[in-house]
Amino acid sequence: MSALVRRGALTLGGLVAAAVLALLLAPRASDVIAVVVVAAVAAWAGFVGSWPTVRAKHPALARAMLTLVLVDLVVFATAFVSVPTDFNLATGAAMAIVLLGLSFLTGASGQISIGNGAFMGVGAFATAIWANHHATTPIVVTLVIAVAVGALVGLLLGLPATRLRGPYLAGMTLAFAVAFPAILSSFSSWTGGDSGLQLPNTVTAPHWLTGLFHAGTSALATNTLWLTDIVMVTTGVAFFFMANLFASRTGRAMRLVRDNDVAAELVGVALPRTRVIAFVVSAAYAALGGALWTLLNNSVSPATYGFALSITILAVIVIGGIGTIAGAIVGGVVYAYSTNVIAWFVAHTGLNPQGNLASQLNGIIFGALLIVTMMFSPLGIAGTIRHLRQRRAARERG
Amino acid sequence: MDSFLTSRVVTDLLGGLTNGAIYGLVALSLVLVWRATRVLNFAQGAMPMFATYLGMGLLSYHWPYWACVGMCLVAAFVIGALTERVLVRPLYGKPEINPIVVMVGYLIILEAFAAAIWSTTPRSLPAPFSPIDWRLAGQPVGLSPFSLFEIVTALVVMAAIVALFRFTRLGLQLRASALAPEVSRLLGVRVGRMLTLGWMLSTAVGAVTAILVASNFFTGLTPQLMDGIFAFGFIAAAVGGLDSPVGAVASGIVLGVVLQFVGDFLNSNAIILVALGILIVSLMVRPNGLLTRSAARRV
Amino acid sequence: MALTQWRRVAAAGSALLLCATLATAATSIGDAGAASRARTPKVPGVTAKQVTIGATVPLTGIASSGYNQVAKAANAVFKYVNSKGGVNGRRIRYVLEDDCYGTPGFGCTGVPNTVTQTQKLLALPVFATVGSLGTPTQDLVRTLLKKNGVPQLFVNSGSSDWNDPAQYPGLFGWQPSYPVESKILAKYILSTYANQNVCFLGQGDDFGTNGLAGLVAGGVSPVVTDFYSTTSLVATNGASIAPYIQAFQSAKCTVVYLDTIPGATDAALGAALQLSYTPHWVISSVGSDPQTVAAPFKSFGIDPEIGAVSFTYLPTPSSNSPWIKWMYKVLEADPADFPGFTSTTPLNGNIEYGVGWGVAFVEALKAAGRNFTRASFLKVLTHTTFTQTPSLAPLQYTPVNHQGLNAGQVDVVTSATSVKTVSNTVYTTNSKNGPVTVVHRLSSGIPAWLR
Secondary structure (H helix, E strand, O other): OOHHHHHHHHHHHHHHHHHHHHHHHOOOOOHHHHHHHHHHHHHHHHHHOOHHHHHHHOHHHHHHHHHHHHHHHHHHHHOOOOHHHHHHHHHHHHHHHHHHHHHHHHHHHOOOOOOHHHHHHHHHHHHHHHHHHOOOOOHHHHHHHHHHHHHHHHHHHHHHHOOOOHHHHHHHHHHHHHHHHHHHHHOHHHHOHHHOEEOOOOOOOOHHHHOOOOOOOOHHHHHHHHHHHHHHHHHHHHHHHHHHHHHOHHHHHHHHHHHOHHHHHHOOOOHHHHHHHHHHHHHHHHHHHHHHHHHHHOEEOHHHHOHHHHHHHHHHHHHHOOOOHHHHHHHHHHHHHHHHHHHHHHHHHOOOOOOHHHHHHHHHHHHHHHHHHHHHOOOHHHHHHHHHHHHHHHHHHO | OHHHHHHHHHHHHHHHHHHHHHHHHHHHHHHHHHHHHOOOOOOOOHHHHHHHHHHHHHHHHOOOHHHHHHHHHHHHHHHHHHHHHHHHHHHOOOOOHHHHHHHHHHHHHHHHHHHHHHOOOOEOOOOOOOOOOOEEOOEEOOOOHHHHHHHHHHHHHHHHHHHHHHHOHHHHHHHHHHHOHHHHHHOOOOHHHHHHHHHHHHHHHHHHHHHHHHOOOOOOEOOOOOHHHHHHHHHHHHHHOOOOHHHHHHHHHHHHHHHHHHHHHHOHHHHHHHHHHHHHHHHHHOOOOOOOOOOOOOO | OHHHHHHHHHHHHHHHHHHHHHHHHHHHHHHHHHHHHHOOOOOOOEOOOEEEEEEEEOOOOOOHHHHOOHHHHHHHHHHHHHHOOOEOOEEEEEEEEEOHHHOOOOOOOOOOHHHHHHHHHHHOOOOOEEOOEOHHHHHHHHHHHHHOOOOEEEEEOOOHHHOOOOOOOOEEEOOOOHHHHHHHHHHHHHHHOOOOOEEEEEEOOHHHHHHHHHHHHOOOOOOEEEEEOHHHHHHOOOHHHHHHHHHHHHOOOOEEEEEOOHHHHHHHHHHHHHOOOOOEEEEOHHHOOHHHHHHHHHHHOOOOOOOOEEEEOOOOOOOOOHHHHHHHHHHHOOOOOOOOOOOOOOOOHHHHHHHHHHHHHHHHHHHHOOOOOHHHHHHHHHHOEEOOOOOOOOEEOEOOEOEOOOEEEEEEEOOOOOEEEOOOOOEEOOOOOOOOEEOOOOOOOOOHHHO
């Protein structure tokens, strides 16, 4: 069977399958989404045969395709799940962006930040403050502004970081996380003090989208779907950029800094600049995640962005796999579903849900997971999976 | 007017010394662990908190106050030793973020366990001395027997630690193990034990601090007792230099006084902001602390 | 080589299969979703036999201590009513979602919960949210609930945010607003501590600013006013309060008014004790619960709160109000949520509070009749005066006033567990500049159908 025939057959198969799907779906929900999925599945099927070649020769193209297909599938799926599930997924996806930034900081430069919850807050408040003064700004522009503000604050704090080794930087970011809510309170005419801010307008689904649904479908459902898909697409873009950055020259230089900063300096890597870039990128990603949270919640409150959030972020990325891209996705899922899992656990063990133990169970489980992960598998879930696969591959070769 | 101004400055100074003594003690305990094992211990507040719950819990069984304090120290020694042996030892030689993350996990789990066992409701601890300020001509002077006790305790503990390091054989071994473990081992020093001892000492200093903080009127003992204090303690340690016990206590005391004046003359909401500013500026000027000799990093 | 080719084909095949399965699964979910959307009942959350309502409350996390009892107490009322056949033949199903007070802490990873959890309630659907807790948290979901036409009843907070019928026609507060409370206390200050220097310490949000506004509207102009930030309070273990108290002492204030949460009340009383400063304390009901405030002072043998003046809109547990006995009956009948509750267990403010608005909802539902919609329910709520209710004064909403209770009395802390009323006079006023007047028609007894 020649490669061409095979690819053609697969593409055809994909198209047929997709057409069946479209027939099943079209009368009810979303013609457009179904058609997009058709195209994606077909493209995917057509490329599967030559996937290794594409990946080897055009890595950026391969990453773009992978991102496109994944985002497409997720967007497709979001049209069919319940509103709270959508919301939860979107919250987790925005968190995954934040985790990705922290993962990059550590994975690419060996530094750690315990203040990324505060950087999220920077993005969240930048979005809310901007929207309150310029209500008509398109979402994309607002997000860019939030990212820029996040990067700027990151630069401000990152400058001392150029000269700091791990523990000092960790301590400094911790101090920032502790102080952040107080900073917000001090500028209460801008930030609304302890009550925070509301967005002037909620994000509403465009007509073409609402038109795809039944007339009786609630505005809540379509708006949440629209917002979720905005978050998903943004997440896809963020991941695509990061994957390229990881693979780029800068990314390689950063990994060298992580593994041996003296050697890196000897081969001409500008240490301070590399460190600052890593720190700024991580702050900007955190700000983007925070900005998306603001859109999702339609409001911000300073209490959300306290010390505990920073700790939570650190916990989920370590459990997911710090320093890896997949770890950020795993971490996002862990973040979105940990409460549900623990509530389920409490309900099925007969623990008194209002008791002291049940209300502290999250802390006990997260703390234990954090310690166990670092002691036995420092690359978290993602790293463990990768390790197992490599071992299997090695066994098969040998 | 003149006397009013003087009294306000003096009260602030004395109040600042009291707070600063606490920050200095937290900083000192951080320095002890750092010197011994090059770990910045984020659970430095939580471990003594746990020891304090264990020791001071005996008050409900009608143990005398000072016996309970003694038991707190015993509990602190045990917790410090166990932590070093079980959690920290496997991490030597690993990337420096590993112990940081483990200690954050330890902080989370200790606070969660404390809240699960003893609940988040504050427990009242008695103060061994009156916490009510002395008065001079009807005016409070900003110093109570208890706050004087806090200041004296901080100075005594610091002096004891310095004396231990400078003048005893044990102190020499402690310093040697921290600076040159391989050489020390060849010379017959039991390096592992010395590192454990460093953690035990540090946790005990922490326990003294936690008791002082919890005996304070305002709070009582809670699982989150040391969260805020830890941040100030870290700032003091970073400003003074993580290698210098004297620097840590000194910068803690100065920080306490400065922040007291900020709180009184500016605004008490500005305290944290000023502290953060001090940290950032001092780290930019001297990344290894204002009060340490700068040393070339070993490669 | 052949093997690798096979693997590729297999991979492609399984990818397709996966897509197909996913899509089929999604279709069936979509079907269910579409079906449920199509079959939306005439009144959401209401069937022939049941009314479903919900709330977001802090069941876990840092804010849960004490607050986790409030909605449970209301639910005890609902369970009690259900056991007697429900309201107009319908049982009440109360769904509580934990939102951790919106602060993602060690106890609650998975936030922002208030919005997520409110979305869950909307999807149920609920007829209304009843008794959700917290000013910042409920501010977050005002627009969400409004846009979905879901009434947001009896928000557990004294902010004036809930009384904005023009903007939020479905939003209702229950307890007297902070300015009402401080105006009534201002009257007491003017009559008891005439011509004395008053200093004011408030929380740096609605609570403090609304409270101060009421105090000033009531005719008391503090010589020093200060606002603390809760974040500084937490970060400094209460030490950030001391400078304010020192300033009050320097300003020779003999009356200090506190709009503080209990932790800040403790810090203020402790700082004063240290300075041997003994002003007359006037403390908002939010931060004056004697049991909570006394806790950190226990081992000192001092309770500096004794003698402090505060405010209440519910009968004191030591009074002979028939509602107090009724509360014990209701709570003892609910061992699931109140295990070990007996007639000797002290009744705390959180429980009384929950029972208070729980009864209010039950009575409003009864008044709405067997056939009601969201609109007709709100109409009944805003046109009825509920005179047989646990609060001291009747509960009354109007189309232009969504703050149900506007009256209460002054009490004084007598020990670490009890308060007594200064006089049995109940005062009322509004949140603006209206006068403080005596309420002559007080709430009377328990309606027969609830007994």
